Amino acid sequence: MFSCALIQSRAGDENERVDLYDCKMKWAVVLLACLCFLNSLVECKWKHERRENHWRENANEMTTSSYREDPPDHTKLIPMARYVLHNADWASLATISILPAIEGFPFSNVKSIVDGSLANSTGVPYFYMSPLDFSARDLSKNSRATVLVSLEETRYCENKKIDPEDPRCTRLMLSGKMKKIKERTPEYEFAKAALFERHPAMADFPPDHNWFVAKLKIAQIAMVDWFGGAKYIPVRDYLAYNYTGTEMLQFRNKGLQK
Numbered sequence: 410m411f412s413c414a415l416i417q418s419r420a421g422d423e424n425e426r427v428d429l430y431d432c433k434m435k436w437a438v439v440l441l442a443c444l445c446f447l448n449s450l451v452e453c454k455w456k457h458e459r460r461e462n463h464w465r466e467n468a469n470e471m472t473t474s475s476y477r478e479d480p481p482d483h484t485k486l487i488p489m490a491r492y493v494l495h496n497a498d499w500a501s502l503a504t505i506s507i508l509p510a511i512e513g514f515p516f517s518n519v520k521s522i523v524d525g526s527l528a529n530s531t532g533v534p535y536f537y538m539s540p541l542d543f544s545a546r547d548l549s550k551n552s553r554a555t556v557l558v559s560l561e562e563t564r565y566c567e568n569k570k571i572d573p574e575d576p577r578c579t580r581l582m583l584s585g586k587m588k589k590i591k592e593r594t595p596e597y598e599f600a601k602a603a604l605f606e607r608h609p610a611m612a613d614f615p616p617d618h619n620w621f622v623a624k625l626k627i628a629q630i631a632m633v634d635w636f637g638g639a640k641y642i643p644v645r646d647y648l649a650y651n652y653t654g655t656e657m658l659q660f661r662n663k664g665l666q667k
Contacts, residue, residue, distance in 0.1 A: 478654065478656040478659075479565065480492050480493070480560060480563070480565060480579065483577070483579070483634045483635040484635075486632065486634070486640055486642055487642060487646060487647055487650045488650070488652070489579055489632070489634050490532075490581050490630060490632050490642055490647060491524075491530060491532055491647070491650055491652040491654070492652070492654060493558055493559070493560050493579050493580075493581045493632075494524045494530075494532060494534065494558055494581060494583075495524050495525070495530040495532075495652065495654060495657060496560075496562065496563050496656065496657060497522060497558035497559070497562050498521065498522065498562060498607065498608070499519055499520065499521050499522055499558075499562070500519070500520055500522040500534065500556045500557060500558045501517050501518070501519060501520075501556070501557040501558075502517065502518050502519070502520045502536075502544050502554060502555075502556055502557075503515050503516065503517045503518075503554060503555040503556075503557070504516055504517075504518070504543075504544050504547035504548055504551070504553075504554050505547055505550075505551045505553065506543075506547055507546060507547050507550050507551075508543075516543065516544075516547060518542070518543050518544045520536050520538075520544065521536070521537065521604070521607075521608045521611070522534050522535065522536060522556070522558070523535050523600070523603045523604050523606075523607045523608075525599075525603050526599075526602065526603040526606055527603075527606060527607065527657045527658040528655065528658045529603075530652040530654065531648075532647055532648050532650070532652065533624050533625065533627070533648070534556050534583060534624060534625045535590075535600040535603060535604060535622060535623070535624050536587075536604075536622070536623045536624070536625075537601070537604045537608070537611050537614075537620055537621075537622060538620065538621055538622075538623050539614075539618040539619060539620050539621075540618075540619050540621075541618055541619075548587045548623075552586040552587045552588070553584075553585075553586055553587075554584070554585065554586070554587050554625060555582055555583065555584040556582070556583045556584075556625055557580060557581070557582050557583075558580070558581050559573060559578065559579070559580045559581075560578050560579040560580070560634075561573040561578055565578075566578035576633050576634070576635055576636050576637075577634070577635060577636075579632065579633065579634035580632070580633050580634075581630070581631075581632045582630070582631045582632070583625055583627050583629075583630055584627070584628055584629045584630075584631070585625045585626045585627040585628040585629070586625070586626050586628065587623050587624070587625055587626075588623060588624055588625075588626050589621055589622070589623050590621075590622045590623060590624055592621075592622075596624075597622055600622045600624065601622050604622065627644050627647070627648075628644070629641070629644070630642040630643075630644055630647055
């Protein structure tokens with residue numbers, strides 16, 4: 410009897426040890442899982458901070474360094490006007506709306522823009538449009554429009570801590586009539602190639618949207634580039650000016666080398 414009791418006691422102790430061991434193992438597994446989870450959180454946070462710091466470094470490099478040549482002196486009106494347009498990737502296009510609720514109201518839209526190829530500026534704004542777009546619909550009824558571009562697009566104003574509405578942050582306003590360019594003409598081929606060069610995504614635009622190339626036939630040029638109000642530039646002199654700036658070409662080539 411005594412020996413049986415002893416054996417049972419030892420067996421009970423052994424079971425307790427096994428249960429205790431199992432319990433410790435379970436807690437060890439839970440603890441290890443927690444540590445792995447915390448480690449993954451720390452690693453994820455580190456990677457996120459690293460990516461964020463990398464983005465900030467790149468952003469700071471973009472905003473604190475002049476990646477294009479500085480604009481001409483504000484007293485040189487025509488070179489300044491041509492510089493601002495050539496360096497603009499997009500413009501605000503104002504038309505006369507045909508929307509029923511605001512018919513006859515001015516209506517502004519953002520449009521991608523070029524004034525020629527990166528190496529060949531013409532001073533003429535070119536657009537890639539679809540008849541489905543607000544602006545194209547307005548222009549089909551009334552071709553009058555105004556195109557606005559700003560020096561802020563080059564980040565020059567931001568770098569110099571100049572507000573976009575400050576007169577020293579040049580803004581150029583071109584008013585005239587929009588004209589659709591006939592396909593398979595030299596001007597059409599030139600303008601379309603220039604648009605696709607500056608805006609490669611255009612090549613993937615939906616093909617069933619009936620895209621066409623248009624240009625603004627300029628009637629008036631107004632520019633604010635310093636204190637004292639707007640200046641008006643003769644259209645003939647503006648178009649005749651031989652703009653030889655290569656800052657956009659150099660900027661894009663520099664980007665391709667990185």
